Amino acid sequence: MEVFIFSLVMFSTMIFGVPIAFAVASAALALLLFFGPGLPLEAVLVVMSQRMFSGADSFPLLAIPLFFLAGNIMDGGGLSARLIRLADAMIGWVRGGLSMVVVMAEMMLAAIAGSPSAVSAAIGSVMIPEMKARGYNENYAAALVAAGGSVGPIIPPSIMxxxxxxxANASIADLFLAGIAPGVIIGLSLMALCYATALVRNYPKGDRPSFKNITNALGKAILPIFAPVIILGGIFSGVFTATESAMIAVVYALIVSMVFYRTLSFKDVLRICYESAIISSQIMFIISMAAFAGWVLASQHIPQDIASFFLSVSDNPLIILLMINLMFLAFGCFIEGIAIMVILLPTILPVVEALDINLTFFGIMIVINLAIGTITPPVGTCLIITSSIAKTPLQYVIREILPFIAVILAVLVLIVLFPGIVTFIPDYFS
Incomplete structure (x- = not known):
């Protein structure tokens, strides 16, 4: 009954357009008022505010707004354009090379920005008009950029x-290490699909660049390339934490954009800080509300009840993982990724612990599910962004995105069947 009331209130409020954070809080309040210890409303609100502050008062969570800020500074400073020119010089000359350039550029930018929406917007604004000008179908171009942007949550440093x-109280450094192999596999798989599509549709190929052009493009992109090297190298070597690395990324982005390239003014930085603060505050508010909801659910023993239900269905880890994947894929069609985690993780983690599933592997599996959610309708954020840039109806982009979704799903199945793909790098460095 408790689960039914919580779900009913949350989804009912969401259907009527209530923001996710308030929908989660409303469901938790309803649960506490109906099934709680009978506290007066004033006491319930005091508990709510305390749990919200304690949920947001976390040093690791400080990395989220900082990585947002670093990615926006680097994008505003023109670093994405430099990465595109480098990728074009490397592979733009093969059949369908421009489409493969999109994926490679988004992989490189994901190692800086860590946000699928930011990556799709930054690359899409430059590459979708260019692809249309070179004869690519506009719907295909929008779908490709959206699919490439979905790699953002997987390749470290990743906000998700x-x-x-x-x-989940998991090692962020281990998660970053574990995300490297799946992110690269997904990127290469998308590039292979781009090449096959180019052969079928006879998409053009560019001129083979000279060695001078390649070295020139590399020289102009060397500072952006060093950003993930510094960030991830410091984390993996133990010099600084993920949160400290985010602050270093902000400082590095400011120095590169304002001192070396001089592409950002102080006024531009103030605008970027304001925009980053708005987006970050939305995410942190969801997390703080979810902290209150998680406490309410735990007080009613709902996570333990759900864990018992899962284990009563089967004690086979593969069957349980299949059920969890289907659940997250379904939620991903309607709700933003971080919101899904804060809603579902408190109820799922007891199952993971009971089956002794590696938490690092589980985290990567969940994030791949959420990455797919960014390109599945009706609320796929990357799809909406790229279709708006391409000025094409969303339904036409959805048709083109289906093969890309199939490729990422295939990689998801691969890592579920062979978890060592995810865990071998963190195990090597442990």
Whole structure:
């Protein structure tokens, strides 16, 4: 009954357009008022505010707004354009090379920004018009950029991995290490699909660049390339934590954009800080509300009840993982990724612990599910962004995105069947 009341209130309020954070809080309040210890409303609100502050008062969570800020500074400073020119010089000359350039550029930018929406917007604004000008179908171009942007949550440093590590009390450094192999596999798989599509549709190929052009592009992109090297190298070597690395990323982005390239003014930085603060505050508010909801659910023993239900269905880890994947894929069609984690993780983690599933592997599996959610309708954020840039109806982009979703799903199945793909790098460095 408790689960029914919580779900009913949460989804009913969401259907009527209530923001996710308030929908989660409303469901938790309803649960506490109906099934709680009978506290007066004033006491319930005091408990709510305390749990909200304690949920947001986390040092690792500070990395989320900082990585947002670093990515926006680097994008505003023109670093994405430099990465695109480098990728074009490397592979733009093969058949369908421009489409492969999109994926490679988004992989490189994901190692800086860590946000699928930011990556899709930054690359899409430059590459979708260019692809249309070179004869690519506009719907295909929008779908490709959206699919490439979905790699953002997987390749470190990733905001979603930071959120998972904070919510699940998992090592963020291990999650970053574990995300490298799946992110690269997904990127290469998308590039292979791009090449096959180019052969079928006879998409053009560019001119083979000279060695001078390649070295020139590399020289102009060397500072952006060093950003993930510094960030991830410091984390993996133990010199600084993920949160400290986010602050270093902000400082590095400011120095590169304002001192070396001089592409950002102080006024531009103030605008970027304001925009980053707005987005970050939305995420942190969801997390703080979810902290209150998680406490209410735990007080009613709902996570333990759900764990018992899962284990009563089967004690086979593969069957349980299949059920969890289907659940997260379904939620991903309607709700933003971090919101899904804060809603579902408190109820799922007891199952993971009971089956002794590796938490690092589980985190990567969940984030891949959420990455797919960014390109599945009706609320796929990357799809909405790229279709708006391409000025094409969303339904036409959805048709083109289906093969890309199939490729990422295939990689998801692969890592579920062979978890060592995810865990071998963190195990090597442990």
């Amino acid at each position: 991995l930071v959120a998972f590590g904070s919510l």
